[in-house]
Amino acid sequence: MYTIKDVAKMAGVSTSTVSRALSGNIPVNDDTKKRVFDAVKQLNYKPNFLAKGLKEGRSSAIGLIIPDIRNPIFPALARGVEDTARNSGFNVIFCNSDENIENEIESVNMLKNRLVDGFIFATASVDCQHIHQLRDENIPVVLMVRNIEELFDAVVTNNFEASYHAVKYLIDRGLKKIAIINGRLNLSLYRERYAGYKKALEDHGIDFSQEICFNCSTADANCYNIVKNYFATHRDIEGVFATNDLRAIEAIRAIKDAGLRVPADVSVVGFDDIQISSLLDPQLTTVAQPLYEMGKLAVEKLIKIIDEKGKRKQKPEIDVVESKLIIRNSTI
The missing domain is CATH 1.10.260.40 (lambda repressor-like DNA-binding domains)
Structure with missing residues (x-):
């Protein structure tokens, strides 16, 4: 050699x-x-880039930790991260946490041993002492999609506002009995989307009902069964706001299997605008997030922190990207 x-x-x-x-x-x-x-x-x-990195105090590598690459929102985010990192001379090492905090901590330790220059997280939990520890060690961290009490630099959507306008759209169409299908409330994005839903009802004089707030940790048979079981004995829901597109897809399937029509009997709105949402029958009305752009912004923010040697700012910088309600056939 x-x-x-x-x-x-x-x-x-x-x-x-x-x-x-x-x-x-x-x-x-x-x-x-x-x-x-x-x-x-x-x-x-x-x-020998490892030796070079040890000498220069940087590895030109970034750690990206996401819940599950099979979730349709994360490939676009990851691609935005990787393309931008590569164009800036960085490699990306990505790990799946599988929504498990122990897996996330294990990945952090592995990536620290590989001397990555910084981390981008879509973290699995608000229980994030390992992320606080990175900050205390002056290791650069940027959060993406999921924020933690505005303590770290982040790139996020205004989930409250986006959800408010999605539910307001249903109300403006004359619907009053509007259900929500939500995720785990220990994640900030689902708490914010839930709050936006409730505020839209309140501002338009519609009573909030816990009975039609359905929680599904993932878009799976459990989500389908919850919705279908409700419609087996109730026919009063006029609209459904699902806090991601996968839940919306399961809701549409359950509504149809209960003998109802979308949107003639029940209108459905999702969140994320994943690729399949425009291929469904009916096509899904949904809130679109600029996922690739969010990944790009997260890397640019992280590299800026790396270049500043991880110097902690007095106040974290949180970039809030604009979302857009895409109207399709599931509501018209």
Whole structure:
């Protein structure tokens, strides 16, 4: 295996000149740079980036921890992270937490051992002492999609406002009995979407009913059964606001299987605008988040913190991206 000394010898330069040419951060004249890169190519030399990282105090790697890449919102987020990181000279190591805090902590420890320069989280829980510890160690952290009490830099949607307007849209269409299908309330985004739902009802003089607030931790048979069982004995719900598209899809299936029509009998609104939402029958009205852009912004924010050597700000910077209600056939 060839070393940097072999490259220097073939190129007729010093090892420090090879390092400067390969780093791209220090000017080297074009002729010298060409000789160095020709030697690298001829010898098939592979720089030791770990050793380089130890020497420079950075690895040019970012840790991305998400709940589950199979969840349709996360591929777009992850792609935004990876594309932007790559264009900025960073690699991304991503881990699935499977919505399990122990898995998340294990991933954090593994990535710390790999000397990543910073972390991007869509965290599994509000129980986040491991994230506080990273901050205390001056390791850069940015949260994405899921915020934690506005204690960290983050890129999020205004979930309260988006949900408020989604429910208001149903009310403006003359609907009064509007159910919500929500996720785990220990996650801030679902608490905020729930609060937006309740506020829209309150502002329009519609009584809130706990009976038609359904909670599903995931979009699975449990969600389908909860909705179908309700409609087996009740036919009074006119609209459903689901706090993600997967729950909305299960709701539509359950409503149809209960012998009702969407939207003639029950209108359904989702949240996220995942790709399949426009391919359903009927196509799903939903709140669209700019997922790729959120991933891009998260990386840009993290790299800025890394370049500032993890210096803690007096107040975290939270970027709130705009969402948009996409009207489709599940409500018209």
